[in-house]
Amino acid sequence: MYKPVLSRQSARLLSSKGAAGASTTHFGSKIVPTEQKSKLVGHVFSSVASKYDVMNDVMSLGIHRLWKDHFIAKLDPGMRPNSTEPMNFIDVAGGSGDIAFGILDYAKAKFGDTQSTMDVVDINPDMLREGEKRAMDQGRYYNDPRVRYMVQNGEELDKIESNSKDVYTVSFGIRNFTNIPRGLEAAHRVLKPGGIFYCLEFSKIQNPLMDVAYQQWAKALPVFGSIIANDYDSYQYLVESIERFPEQEKFKSMIQDAGFQSVGYESLSFGICAIHWGVKV
Amino acid sequence: MFKPISMRPVATQGLSSVKLHRVQPNRSILLTAALTATVGELLVGKTARMADAMDRGELHNKNVDYETEREENIQHRINNLKNTRPSTPNYEGHIPLYTTEKLLLFAVSGLRSFFHPENGLNIVQLGEATAWPLFLDSMKRTMLSDPTGRRILREKPNVTTQQLEMDHLAEFPKDSFGYQFYKWCKRENVSPDTRAPVSYVDDPLHAYIFKRYRQCHDFYHALVDMPIVIEGEITVKALEAANMGVPMATLGAILAPFRLKPIQQKRLYDIYLPWAVRTGLTCKPLINVYWEEMLTKNVDELRKELGITLPPDLRTMRAERKERIHELNQKYKQMKMESKDL
Numbered sequence: 001m002y003k004p005v006l007s008r009q010s011a012r013l014l015s016s017k018g019a020a021g022a023s024t025t026h027f028g029s030k031i032v033p034t035e036q037k038s039k040l041v042g043h044v045f046s047s048v049a050s051k052y053d054v055m056n057d058v059m060s061l062g063i064h065r066l067w068k069d070h071f072i073a074k075l076d077p078g079m080r081p082n083s084t085e086p087m088n089f090i091d092v093a094g095g096s097g098d099i100a101f102g103i104l105d106y107a108k109a110k111f112g113d114t115q116s117t118m119d120v121v122d123i124n125p126d127m128l129r130e131g132e133k134r135a136m137d138q139g140r141y142y143n144d145p146r147v148r149y150m151v152q153n154g155e156e157l158d159k160i161e162s163n164s165k166d167v168y169t170v171s172f173g174i175r176n177f178t179n180i181p182r183g184l185e186a187a188h189r190v191l192k193p194g195g196i197f198y199c200l201e202f203s204k205i206q207n208p209l210m211d212v213a214y215q216q217w218a219k220a221l222p223v224f225g226s227i228i229a230n231d232y233d234s235y236q237y238l239v240e241s242i243e244r245f246p247e248q249e250k251f252k253s254m255i256q257d258a259g260f261q262s263v264g265y266e267s268l269s270f271g272i273c274a275i276h277w278g279v280k281v
Numbered sequence: 282m283f284k285p286i287s288m289r290p291v292a293t294q295g296l297s298s299v300k301l302h303r304v305q306p307n308r309s310i311l312l313t314a315a316l317t318a319t320v321g322e323l324l325v326g327k328t329a330r331m332a333d334a335m336d337r338g339e340l341h342n343k344n345v346d347y348e349t350e351r352e353e354n355i356q357h358r359i360n361n362l363k364n365t366r367p368s369t370p371n372y373e374g375h376i377p378l379y380t381t382e383k384l385l386l387f388a389v390s391g392l393r394s395f396f397h398p399e400n401g402l403n404i405v406q407l408g409e410a411t412a413w414p415l416f417l418d419s420m421k422r423t424m425l426s427d428p429t430g431r432r433i434l435r436e437k438p439n440v441t442t443q444q445l446e447m448d449h450l451a452e453f454p455k456d457s458f459g460y461q462f463y464k465w466c467k468r469e470n471v472s473p474d475t476r477a478p479v480s481y482v483d484d485p486l487h488a489y490i491f492k493r494y495r496q497c498h499d500f501y502h503a504l505v506d507m508p509i510v511i512e513g514e515i516t517v518k519a520l521e522a523a524n525m526g527v528p529m530a531t532l533g534a535i536l537a538p539f540r541l542k543p544i545q546q547k548r549l550y551d552i553y554l555p556w557a558v559r560t561g562l563t564c565k566p567l568i569n570v571y572w573e574e575m576l577t578k579n580v581d582e583l584r585k586e587l588g589i590t591l592p593p594d595l596r597t598m599r600a601e602r603k604e605r606i607h608e609l610n611q612k613y614k615q616m617k618m619e620s621k622d623l
Contacts, residue, residue: 215358219365223378226480227386230402232376236362243359 034178055229056172059221059238060272067268068098068171071200071275074266077167078107079116086115087166090190092154092183093173094120095127097134099200101141103169114146119160121152122173155182160190171200172273175245184258191280197260203267203274204247210270218242248274372485374478386410386481398511398537401477404529408495409481411528417487420525423566424490430569437489438573440473440496447472450576458504458583459576465503473499493568494527500572504580505560505589508596511537512545516553516595523561525568548598556592564588 024033056064079086087107091100100120107113118141122128132149135142150159154170154177168187177183187197205211218239225235246254248265251274255263260278267274323329334340338347366377378386390406397403424430450463466472476496482488501520507513515537522530534554538546565587575583584591 215361218362222365223376223382226376227382227389227406230406232480239362240359243355243362 055225055235058224058228059235063269064172067200067273068102070268071169071171071198072099072102072106074275075103075167075169075196075198076110077103077116078111079113081111086113086117088117088119088164089167089169090119090121090157090160090165092121092152092157092168092170092187093123093176094169094171095122095124095129095131097131097141099169099171100131100147101135101138103167104141104147117146117148119148119150119165121150121154121157121160123151123153125151155179155186157186157190162189163192165190165195166192167196167198169198169200172202174199174201175241180246181254181258184255184260188259188280193280195280197255197276197278197280199255199276200273201251201276202242202245202272203251203265204271206267206271210272214272248276251276368483371483372488374480375483375485375488376480377483378481383410383481394533395536395540398533398540404533405477405495406481407532408527408529409479409491411532412482412487412491413528414484414487416526416528417482417484417490420490420494420568421486423525424569427566427569429571430566433493433569433571434486434489438493438571440476440572453577456579456581457576458578458580461506461580462500462503462576465506466499469502469509471499471509490568494521494525497567497570497572500570501567504567504584504587506591506594510595510599511541512549512553512599513595515549516557516592519554519557520561521567523558524564524566544602548595553592553595560589 060067077087077089089100089103091097091103094100097120100118104116104118107116120128120131122131128149128151132142135144135147141147152159154173168191170183170187174180174183184197191197205214221239222232222235226232229235245251248267248271252263252265255276255278258278259280261281263276263278265274265276331340367379368377370377386406387410390403390410393400393403394407421434424434447463447466450459453460453463473496476492476498479488479492479495482491498517498521501517502509502513505517505520507517515534518527518530518537519534521527522534534557538549538554541549567587570587
């Protein structure tokens with residue numbers, strides 16, 4: 001009698017059926033029920049929300065600012081002087097606001113664009129509050145009709161209409177999505193035809209020496225986080241989620257599967273992070 | 282049609298005399314040719330290059346499951362990231378540390394506590410960094426040698442607001458310890474939930490003992506009626522140091538006064554520190570008190586049983602001094618105004 005054998009491929013799907021029939025997924029390296037993942041991720045970010053910038057600085061030794069500057073400069077965002085329609089940007093999982101405000105500042109500085117709108121969207125209200133607080137402290141983009149702050153799940157974006165955005169940016173946020181293909185489909189939905197999907201995320205390190213150095217750093221990081229910031233679990237989750245995220249080519253094919261064309265990527269700093277882009281047609 | 286090299290004709294005068302001279306063979310050409318013929322194939326030949334490519338994973342081999350290998354690689358790296366601790370956790374929230382990491386914790390928290398003792402996190406970490414097994418073992422022995430201590434270790438009570446039912450304490454008789462504790466909490470604006478969990482102590486029972494010590498700190502405050510100002514904290518720390526030998530309390534009681542104003546130091550050195558040391562050394566071990574059961578007890582009785590006599594009230598002393606300084610300022614303001622009139 002033929003007994004079907006579970007192939008190794010299907011046994012290792014990212015979302016699998018557990019013994020009780022409940023759907024499970026990865027949270028870092030733990031297996032958790034799917035419904036719980038966004039809540040657990042929420043806890044991680046709630047606890048680090050107020051020190052998010054410090055944590056980013058610690059994790060990347062301050063280089064994340066260079067990456068983000070390059071990210072924005074490469075995008076070259078802004079309504080051109082000879083154009084009549086302002087651009088609509090959306091920055092997903094960008095609660096702290098660094099990319100969102102960076103884009104608006106760049107557009108103003110380079111093209112004199114003061115009309116383009118920005119939706120700052122994050123699943124975690126604490127992170128969003130930090131972003132709005134920063135806007136309030138710097139006196140720009142706070143109580144501004146151009147900038148909207150909304151609590152949204154990146155996989156649904158239920159308050160954002162379809163075909164309404166020129167540029168969708170996500171910076172160091174997509175690896176925390178429970179279901180990345182769904183997040184890419186939501187991006188595809190909200191973008192106008194001709195709109196750009198633009199993503200900055202950690203990726204696979206190409207250089208073996210840097211890889212070894214990074215692994216030692218990643219092993220030491222949770223303890224430093226625990227001694228200095230009293231938060232072992234958040235840093236542990238972060239290094240594990242970086243490891244789980246697909247590499248450059250694989251993520252490129254995932255973006256293509258979601259329906260984007262002209263998909264490409266650029267590795268930064270030996271592949272520590274990568275910018276992926278795609279165009280909706 | 283090769284003539285042997287050694288027999289190459291060399292042209293001299295005229296064709297009639299063709300001499301055959303021996304010519305030295307060109308060694309570098311010979312060597313290169315030999316090496317190329319033998320070893321070259323092994324180093325840069327086609328099969329060698331293909332083998333290198335296969336090693337790097339660039340040569341497609343349909344017998345290898347690349348997906349599996351990739352997943353296994355990722356899993357291996359994640360395991361490396363997970364297995365960074367010297368041992369598995371012994372209890373919920375335990376973060377085992379290597380010795381170097383413990384020293385780093387001690388150094389960092391020590392420096393931070395010295396410059397910012399008002400930040401609770403620093404004190405908490407310093408407490409755990411100095412909670413050496415020697416001290417915790419002696420605490421355990423103290424608890425085990427007393428029936429109430431043994432009961433505490435068996436039942437492992439946890440001090441939280443619900444457990445204590447803080448609101449009910451307001452209705453207790455005025456001279457009960459529970460009511461005094463409630464009044465003290467309200468006056469100092471603290472609640473019993475403000476105690477952080479223990480993470481760096483390795484043994485679970487030691488971790489519970491340290492957690493109990495941390496949670497009972499507020500009870501000690503209320504028992505001797507010390508406010509949470511820095512002088513009051515130093516006094517209670519000195520009491521804990523003398524009574525239970527807590528290393529961090531000893532450190533705090535010795536070093537912290539250096540950062541105080543002279544009048545505060547005088548009060549401490551003259552009145553409160555001697556009182557704390559005397560009381561701590563003579564009273565019963567406070568770690569053995571089952572505070573949750575003492576809430577209904579008369580507070581004076583409790584103090585007598587434990588062997589504690591109250592020191593002069595710190596709040597009153599500070600208030601009195603403030604009042605005297607205020608009067609002095611008023612007097613001089615008056616005098617200045619009068620001298621202007623002259």
